[in-house]
Amino acid sequence: MRDIFILLMLVFLFVAACKRPFLMTLAYLYVDLFQPQQVSYYLVNTVPVSMIFGAAAVGFFLVFDEKRDMGFTSLQGMMMLFLGWVTFTTFNAQIDDAWTKWDPAWKAIIFGVYLPFVLKTRQRLEAAVLTLILCVGAITVTGGIKTILGGGGYGTISLLVDSNTGLYESSTISAVSVALIPLVIYSYRFNKIVPKSRLTLLVAMGLIFSSALIPVGTEARTGLVCLGVLAALNFLRAKRKVVYAAVVGVFVIAAIPLLPQSFTERMGTIKTHSSDNSASTRVAVWMWTMDFVKSHPFGGGFYAYKLNEIEVVLHETVGEGNNAREVTRTVKDKARAFHSSYFEVLGEHGYPGITIFMLMLLMTLLRLRSIYVTTRQKAEDNWSAELAIALSHCIMIYMVGSLFLGAAFQSTLYYLIGMAASLQLIARRSQIAAKLKADEDNMGRLTAQARNSMRRPGFQA
Structure with a gap:
């Protein structure tokens, strides 16, 4: 069926x-x-x-x-530059199967470049936003239901499919689902495709609630960090900050007793990473990466992490009460993944790669900020300002989550950048149209004034 x-x-x-x-x-x-x-x-x-x-x-x-109203933005140019550089490093990669990672990476980036050519109107852009949140929502709703029914757990929760790739990887879906919450809120409040109603409110609330449950069900620490960033960003925009902080505080206090013990224990390892094998290994890999690029400034190409060999010193407490004692042991490992988008780009594509990557993200946020500033005072363009804020919040949450997640080439990121470029072009065309209309109105007034002057008594040509 x-x-x-x-x-x-x-x-x-x-x-x-x-x-x-x-x-x-x-x-x-x-x-x-x-x-x-x-x-x-x-x-x-x-x-x-x-x-x-x-x-x-x-x-x-x-x-x-139709090919009308097409344009090309600096954001698309940065994505093309990044694609060119990662292609260059792939030709010089030190791992034979580097091209297997390049294949999905170039498709994600090039489709992000392509999106603004098609999403030329508000309706098209909002349709793409709805498609994005509903596709992710289909996964998060399934995960949320299984979490409520007690089917969660680190590495054990099964979403729609038993897969560990793309959005079906637990840490990735935790970060992406939380990052898209601002777009869910925007779509409910402002989109013109599906008008506001009780049904759409219930759908939006269900998507938000299930997205917040995903970090609990997957027990991915990245998701908890992303929720914290989301709460902080909403606090900065809240008109009544004290009320907002109080509501969030009450909600958190009420939710803690309902959380599974395995979740609270795993989240506790954020502060005690020296005794956690996974967290300590990540830090060791990051240190190895910084040493690696000193001798390989252009990186090692895709899958460069397979070259690493690390040693991790763990400090653990054994026993209870008066019998408790600290034990130190050394763990050797190799070919450990980067577990950070920034170290992923640095290790694979070197200093030029991480520079282009960071500039691309920074330029996206600056363009969205510019759109917000120029359109927030105009009633007809208020949706542009709100969508710019929603997209910038999505990208900022994703950027923070990427500190602990190797998702530099996850397609969702480049789709968000492509949508930002689309919004930039739409806002630019709207500004040009408004200026032309203002010029026409001014010309009409000047013409009317000239005609009135010619009709005055005693006027001579």
Whole structure:
């Protein structure tokens, strides 16, 4: 039954795109994020669905979509520069299978570059935002329900599929689900596609609640950090900060007794990383990475972490009460993943790579800030200001989560940057149109004044 539903869904998207070509771009977002080919049992999982819909999205745009109002932004240029650099480092990679990671990476980046060409209007951009949050929501709602039913646990919770890649990796979905909460709030309040109602309010609340449950169900410390960043950002925007802080405080205090013991114990290792094998190993890998790039300033290419060999000294407390004593032991390990997007880019693509990556993120936040400043006072463009804030909050939460998560090439990040570039182009066209209208109004007033002057008694040409 699941396979038939997925197949019918894909066919429906394909047919709908024949009438509205931009829908094929949304169909590819659905295929890439939700990955129906993995959810399917047998009908779809043997078909290269992603390749078919990706090629169809570009093909439908080139053949059927209008090419008016197209533009190119500096954000797209930074993504292209980053793609060029990681391609260069892949040619010089020290690991033979580096191209296997480059393949999904270049697709994610290039589709982020492509998005602004299609998302040229508010309706299209908001449709893409809804597609993004609903695809992620389909995963988080499943995880939230299983968490409530007691099916959570670190490394044990099963989402829609038993997979550890893409959004189905526990730490990744914890960070992404929390990061997208600002977009859920924006979509409920401002989107023009689905008007506000009690039903949409319930859907939005369900998505937010399930997203907040994912860090509990996965027991991923990254998710807890992201929730803290989200709370801090909302506090800065809150008009009644004391009330907001009090409500959040009461909610946290009330929720703590309801949390599973395994979750609270794992979150406690954030402060005691020296006795936690996983956390201590991450720090050791980061130290190795900084030493590695000193001799390899251009990085080692994709999968460079497979070159590392580390030693970790753990300090553990054995026994209880008066018999408690501290024991020190050394653990040797090798080929440990970076577990940080920034060290991932640094180790794989060197100093130039991390510089381009950080500039790309910083430029995105600055562009969104500029959009917010220039549109917040205009009633007709208020949605632009709110979407700019929502996107910037999403990216900031993702950036903080990426400190402890190797997701520098997760496609969601580049889709968010692509949407920011789309919003920049839409805001730019809106400003140009407003200026032209103002100039026309001024010209009309000047013409009217000139005519009135000519009608005055005693006027001579």
